[in-house]
Amino acid sequence: MGIYEDLYPVFYPESVAVVGASNQFRKSGFFCMESIIYRGKYKGKIYPINHSAPEVFGLKSYPTLSDVPDKIDLVIITVPAPAVLDVIEECGKCNVKGAVIITAGFKEAEAETGKQLQEDIIKTANHYGIKIIGPNTFGVVNPLADLNASFTSTLSDMEKGDIAFISQSGGMCHFFSYITMDDNIGLSKVMSLGNRCNVEFVDLLKFLEKEDATKVIALYLEGIDNPRGLFEAAKKIVRIKPVVAYKGGSAKGMDHLTCSHTGTLAGNFEMYNGMFRQAGIALAENSTELFDIAKIFSLARTPQSKRIAVCSPIAGPGIVMTDTLIKNGMDITKFTDHTINRLTKLLPPFTFRYNPIDMPFTQDIETISAVIDCVLADEDVDSLGFIMCQQEMFTPLNSGIAHALVGAKNKYNKPVAVAMIAQAYKFHSERLYLQNNSIPVYPTPERTARALTALSEYGEIIHS
Template identity: 30%
Template sequence: MADLTGLFAPERVAVVGATPGEGSVGRAITANLIEGFSGEVVGVNPNYGTVLGVECVDSLADAGEPDLAVVVVPPGIAIEVVREAGEVGVENVVVITAGFGETGSEGATRERELREVAREYDLNLVGPNSLGIMSTSVGLNATFGPDDALEGNLSFMSQSGAFITAVIDWANDQGIGFNDVVSLGNKAVLDEADFVEAWNEDDGTDVVIGYLEGIEEGREFIETAREVTRDTPVVLVKSGRTDAGAQAASSHTGTIAGSERAYEAGLAQAGVLRAESVQELFDSAQMLANQPLPEGESVAVITNAGGPGVMSTDAVGDSRLSMASFSEDTLERFRESLPAEGNIYNPVDIVGDADIERFADALEAALSDPNVGMALVLSAPTAVLDYEVLAERTVELREEYDKPVAACFMGGERVAPAAELLREAGIPNYFDPARAVDSLDSLARYREISAREYDAPTAFDVDRERVRELLDRAEERGDNRIGVEAMGILDAYGIPIPEREVVSDPVEAERVAESIDGEAVMKIVSPDIMHKSDIGGVKVGVPESEVYDAYEDLVARARNYQPDATLLGVQIQEMVDLDRGVETIVGTNRDPQFGPLLLFGLGGIFVETLEDVTVRIAPVSESEATEMIDGIDAAPLLRGARGREPVDETAITETIGRLSQLVTDFPEIVELDINPLVVTPEGATAIDIALTVEQ
């Protein structure tokens, strides 16, 4: 783990490229540092003796051993400045300068050189192409943004500097503060995993939030964040979800975007809460930073407005939360305290003429109920209700019962003083009941994440040498796509396959068919024809007497379809009883950021139409494989729907685990589909395989 103490709590900062020139980045950074930094600031620029009243020296060697160097010089010079920083013992560097990987091949070459220099001297380097960093605990604003951040308990990282300036301006208006802020830039050295890990050890950070356009080292991020999120919530907005968005992200930051499914799986496995909008990002962050975790997922809604109460109930129904069922003692308290026209069940309608005491009594009754995990106080303004007093009583009861409370005091100017009281006590106020419910939902989701137990993937006894031999043989042929002839790879990793043999003439086909008990399945074998059924390249239920003619027909179909295709023969295999089984698919696709992406779902010919699949990043544990099975919509089909006998789910779990180990052991496997994997009450059998390797 990198020690980033000197980055966020330096005693002396050098601005390389400091200048008094109006409108310059060097001036803006120097001015921001002078304004609030509790340590010393020195400029580095041979053209000036002082800049904005601070000492200016010729080089970093003359700067008095700064803890942090902020580099604002042209890209070619920036590399030499970073080298000098390493030579004189500066451990922390922020490179503001652009013109690196985000600009094309020449810039990418410069960025590689910058990275090599930083690693040679073991530097903590932020950027290049960065807005800079902030740390409010020491008054550090080493950015060229127009505003200082308020002090708070959120630490914020962003791949977009412009997003940071907009967020800080908005957050200042909302009274939201930050501990540290980092503009990641191109992430040549330090990346999101480094900051997530560092902030987990920082007492001033309660929640980590961020905006990311891509994660280059996906597996490393999962492993780091998985440990961090046991103690510290991490909430991220990841852009580039659509093809167009991914392309825009690539052109903006030089990031090669991974597949959206890989990000969904990777962030979930890492324990990261993913926000779909900036509003959701901060709603979740504020709730997580200031509220206790709930004991359960049940919500009590206390309201003086029937319509908004129904809206909140709908929002709960759309979330993982549930409406609390009150105990009989609580119901009796409501019967005694509420008017006859009120509703004692959830949502609790205390009626529009409710005063402060009725509101407070109802909220206390709900919070004291052991069946209630959290509460939403929802009100519309009335002449008999003082919002500020209601806010004070809400804060008192939240503290007394130590249960999460969200507020939805609806209104405009009338609400502002009460909302400020609530905010100071860590209770966010929302105009929209759905936002209030979503913020409570984030608490329940994080409670589940923090309680997770991660088990190591099972290490199966396999034959790696046999797989290496089969892959080498394909490489010698110049094939990067391998079809049913690669069934031996599955066999070597303990994944059950039918008895089969590949033959190269019809007489051999008859000989093999004689040894099979019952009818046979015959498939054309060609690395150039992946979807064999589409061309009639598969025959099922072939009796022994028809095997000769079936062989010649399959070869003729393949030749007619693709005359230049490489034909390796025809595979003869025993039939598997599909009537008692379910056709599933288990597959993998190698993502450029996260590595092998495992897929499980309903298989056969419907997989591309229904797309009923779940995904995880390999390697996966047994529990993660089980989650993949539970996650598909068709899971009831595996468990005996419509009177069918349940299939052997343990066999599916093991197959996923063995495939996970295979693609982890052999990174040259870029795509592999077992389709179908037929699962019966007795086990699972891989019927067909398509495999692509990187030469």
């Protein structure tokens, strides 16, 4: 069997057992049970394992895995570290093929006993063919299977989507999940690898490469033991689907922190940077940008080149977007003579008709729609950055502008991204409409520009 078949029981189990399941609030076994049964979403069989309680969360409990009468695909382990090895041994004897070890206190701990215990777990798991996520992980969430094998039940509410997030940090899983949920962006997978017993980033890249439902892969990593393997796997997969990564622990002197976090040295940031770029991985400069780039990869088609146009009803944000695009290597294209002639007829006097277009005096939807169509029709424009704003003269037009952008984007099959200069709660329906129609929306011109740059850079890779 290959890695896809090996990991399938972890992400698509027909039955799940929680070892250490508990009715006592604040125990990890309580929270994992809460997550797996949340609102009855998961349709597989659930088996609480508890030595003393006859029932956990209203379900019949079993003293051990061996007492469960049916086949178990995935086991979530929450018992203390010294007991985990025996559980893995029992998993092997019960023919369990997937385990999520929530428990900490292994390689990441300072004591040598933790490192040895993890090595013993790896040896036992490999002997029985058990794939392990963790230890020291928050868990795994697969919205496509309504599976929440983590200790955070809130994540059961995330929408189904096509972005998979693989992280060394459970905290970063929470950050990425919450920012996507706030933005109504769906995910296909969220997982924290923790100490990485016998499942590495490389393994998950190979799994996700074969999963059609995942279109984009986002990574947060602090350090890896096999950078060459990651490079080779990523170099292959980016031809099929985009990968974006954010490297934590890049500052000097961070090794001791990352080692105590997930048991891995952070390593040389310049080495990772060079490796990412050579492999074709988009490199995010911060955690928010990791989300921004994953979002535009998910929503927008890739352009043919870096030639881009910018349109704005207010000058300042348009200048900031253009400035950011230029600094990041984008080509603020020169419009064709035909486009300039059309814009001259459309726009009022004293309007800047070149790229970027400034439209402060254009306050009717018919003209703005015609300008959008004109720009995207230009054969030298491969993508468009557009500014929408909360301003008395333009606010009534924003719904019409959103529809005009979607119409022109569909007509010319070119990517569009919008910077929404407004209070966070304003224009919710317009934001949803744009993003439901493959136009990502960001709150600042800089974030919009950086996302468009990453999309264009990926376009150059796949069109080369």
